[in-house]
Amino acid sequence: MPLPPPGPDAHVLVTGASSGIGAAIARTLAARGYPTVLVARREEALVELARELRAVSGLTAEVRVADLGADAGRDTVREVVLTDERVVGVVNAAGYGITGRVLDLADDDGRAALDGLVRLNVQALHDLTVAAVGALVRRARTTARTGAILNVSSITAFQPLPGVASYAASKAFVQSFSEAVHAELAGSGVSLTTLSPGLTRTGFADAADTDAFDRAPDLVVGDAADVAEAGVAAMAAGHRSVVPGLVNQLSAAGGRLAPRTLLLPAVNAAMDWFGGAGRLE
Template sequence: MPLPPPGPDAHVLVTGASSGIGAETARALATRGYPTLLVARREDALTELADELRDRSGLPSEVHAADLGDDDARAGVRDLLRRDDRIVGLVNAAGFGATGRVVDQDPAELDGLVRVNVLALHDLTVAAVQAFVPRARATGRSAAILNVSSITAFQPLPGVASYAASKAFVQSFSEAVHTELAGTAVTLTTLSPGLTRTGFADAAGTEAFDRAPGFTVGEAADVAEAGVAAMAAGHRSVVPGLVNQLSALSGRLTPRTVLLPVVHQAMDWFGGRG
């Protein structure tokens, strides 16, 4: 069962809504008629987007500033998902990358990456599944989750090892839960974008976006549109764009002994080591 029809009581909570894919996903949802709850650390950016969404759609948009790497702040968002029965959708878009060899990296930064990309996504997904399934059973209204992964999920990537592994977790966990949810009125969709023009490159300290051929870099609005369409239909997963689909396929099928030296060199060239 997909995302239920839009309406004043069909709210969708979007993490990572202050920028990039999360912000565009909130715009795509508001355009379809869903009120939104926007989550990220930068309250000013969230407030600006909430004002824009209210002006554009005439629908409510609420702001919940929270650092999802912080246990207490994350518990606040988790409780919101459990308590607020207006919420029929969750989009986990918050996340960031870190480039460089593990030997050179700041352990605190990698810890933060795992907390946001893995722990927070897992925590909020579990809370949403455990809130949505009984609610859907009781009310007959369906609910949907969209987890943002990446094409880096499909193979190990020296140079962005922790980031790629965090997305491998997202992909594996989300596809498994999608299957567990069969027969319920709740769906979980995984969105796996390739390079996308957002604030990601600056946050990750990578030059990959400058060096990559233009046709391989997508726009956040297109990625968000693909994600919301797949979420609305209750699909298991979506990889937007042919180049990204080929990359995901080769990452899955190529033997690691062949793949790892090649991607190691490619990541060096792309500036994966920062």
């Protein structure tokens, strides 16, 4: 079991903990008996969640306000992972996306938003994963206590997607990088699990300024608590990857196998369904 047994000094650091899937993962970990370190930019939301987790579990829940899209924020959180010897798990859930064709996002505002996406979804996740691998393997060697990392990807990782090109590519990076490192860590006492959800009800609709989730059939829109449970269970077991839900598993398999010559024009034609440019979590 790469995530060691719960206990008062078995802390799990969770980024993106102020809402959605990250918050649900923090709740799932606390329910299993793990103290948490909650990371995001919105202090009020983190403080409220920390209060809730302490009340429900009786465990500590610490708040670290940090902008992971900025060097200073990444440095702060990396330092916690490297130096806080209580940390046995790291969850990289912070992320956002942009909808819209790249041509429509080629102005200054669009480029800044896409740049921010790459810095958060790719650079921050990569940086914190590298730090966590080093710190957790060192702790596993010196204390014989195992460690675990959970990286949140997406079913958009499994094929190129016109209309969300940068977001899907960022998640393809997360998926490829994380699965490779999972293999590298074999026998180290530390595991890296990739969680690839499909559409999930979170802060998405507001942030993306889209009603796409409302228009999607209930069958294809998941619940953050279910996604979190699947991710934490896979993390605790040290699995390589998990795609929660049968519909998403079929979509991921289809995305991997579909001939690009058929898939890309079809998705390109269908992208207007998403309703133009916006943020996509």
